[in-house]
Amino acid sequence: MSFFSPFQQGLRDSLPIGAGYLPIGFTFGVVAIQAGLSIWQAFLVSALMFAGASQFVFVALVATGAAGWTLVSAVLLMNMRHLFYGPSLLSTLALARPRVPRCLLAFGLTDEVFATAAARSGGWDQEGRDIRLLGLEAGAYSAWVGGTVLGTVTGEQLLSRSDFMRNSMEFVLPALFCALLLECGRHRRQVVFVTLMVTLVLGLWLESYLALVGGMLTGAFAAILPPPSAGRARKAGRQA
Amino acid sequence: MKSVDLALIAAGAGTYLLRYLPMAGSRFLVRLPDTSPLYRVLQAMGPAAITSLAVVCLVALPAGHGWSPVSLAAVMAGVLSVFAVHRRTGNLAVVTLVPALVYGMVFSLASWLPGG
Numbered sequence A: 001m002s003f004f005s006p007f008q009q010g011l012r013d014s015l016p017i018g019a020g021y022l023p024i025g026f027t028f029g030v031v032a033i034q035a036g037l038s039i040w041q042a043f044l045v046s047a048l049m050f051a052g053a054s055q056f057v058f059v060a061l062v063a064t065g066a067a068g069w070t071l072v073s074a075v076l077l078m079n080m081r082h083l084f085y086g087p088s089l090l091s092t093l094a095l096a097r098p099r100v101p102r103c104l105l106a107f108g109l110t111d112e113v114f115a116t117a118a119a120r121s122g123g124w125d126q127e128g129r130d131i132r133l134l135g136l137e138a139g140a141y142s143a144w145v146g147g148t149v150l151g152t153v154t155g156e157q158l159l160s161r162s163d164f165m166r167n168s169m170e171f172v173l174p175a176l177f178c179a180l181l182l183e184c185g186r187h188r189r190q191v192v193f194v195t196l197m198v199t200l201v202l203g204l205w206l207e208s209y210l211a212l213v214g215g216m217l218t219g220a221f222a223a224i225l226p227p228p229s230a231g232r233a234r235k236a237g238r239q240a
Numbered sequence B: 001m002k003s004v005d006l007a008l009i010a011a012g013a014g015t016y017l018l019r020y021l022p023m024a025g026s027r028f029l030v031r032l033p034d035t036s037p038l039y040r041v042l043q044a045m046g047p048a049a050i051t052s053l054a055v056v057c058l059v060a061l062p063a064g065h066g067w068s069p070v071s072l073a074a075v076m077a078g079v080l081s082v083f084a085v086h087r088r089t090g091n092l093a094v095v096t097l098v099p100a101l102v103y104g105m106v107f108s109l110a111s112w113l114p115g116g
Helices: A004-013 A015-034 A039-049 A052-064 A068-078 A080-093 A102-107 A111-123 A129-159 A163-170 A172-184 A189-205 A208-224 A228-239 B003-024 B027-031 B037-064 B069-088 B092-112
Strands: none
Touching (some): A004 A129, A015 A039, A015 A052, A015 A129, A015 A163, A015 A172, A039 A052, A039 B003, A052 A068, A052 B003, A068 A080, A080 A102, A080 A129, A080 A208, A080 B003, A102 A129, A102 B003, A111 A129, A111 B037, A163 A172, A163 B092, A172 B037, A172 B092, A189 A208, A189 B037, A208 B037, B069 B092
16 A cells, blocks of 8 residues: 555545644744744744643743743643553554554644544554554644744734634634544443543533543543443343 | 743653653553453543543633623534534534534624624
8 A cells, every 4th residue: 555545535634623723823823922932932832842722821831931840841731631642542543564653653643633533543444544644643733833833924913804713713623522522422422421521520620631631531431331221231130 | 042942842842752652652552352441441532532622622612701691602503513514414624614604603693783
């Protein structure tokens, strides 16, 4: 199998992510300049971290004059959830003969890339799944860094012109997650329900990124529990 | 080099290691049996992460607008249109972009109303 065919398919898969990343990367560019970063620094933050929300926290802390170690620890704490993405994805992809080094695949493993790959890779050809994932990551990365560069250069003028576009772009990533949930959550109702409840409850007291990690881990571990229907079947069997 | 530059390089390197090290140390995963609890947890991590991300993103939207009725209506319209469009097409780009436009339109309509 050639390299380019699955890579192109991956790039195509990345279009919805790119549609979300471009405006958010753009907004990040604007915010970074407003926080006092140079164009070069804003570009480097996106190019090296490639980690949405934590980048916004990084520039917000820069604007407050926070110390270097505070910046680094805030970013790492927020990105701690990424620890679980790689092993989970490797298990889902079940690569027999990997052709892309893991050190390369790891770089682009953002929330949205992981979510898309986890939901859709079941339908991908077994051969070249890692190349398709690389294409997905490359498309997402280009949109994110491209959006940042556009934002740093032309940002403030463009955003002030259309409220409709600014509002619409807010909903792109939530819509992507809802759509992915409809695709992969159907057969995982117990996991979805537990995750939903735990994330909502934790969100009442904790920062959203901590609620996210707590909900995600509790929900994933709920997969070990027997489904409620199995309990009912056992009870019915005993009564019979 | 300024401390901001050093911090952004360290944060970038740290984020990369958070993603790479668990992958590098998990070569045994491809051989896990389907029935093992670890396999089941890892398989469920995707749907769990997606659910959690959806909840956090959806709650953040009206919260960012001070829980105004318009923002709640916009989120509801957006989510309902995800369901509606998803029933019609499996194209993820369409399912993502149409609800985003619906969401934006609710804000535009509200601003045209008297007192909006």
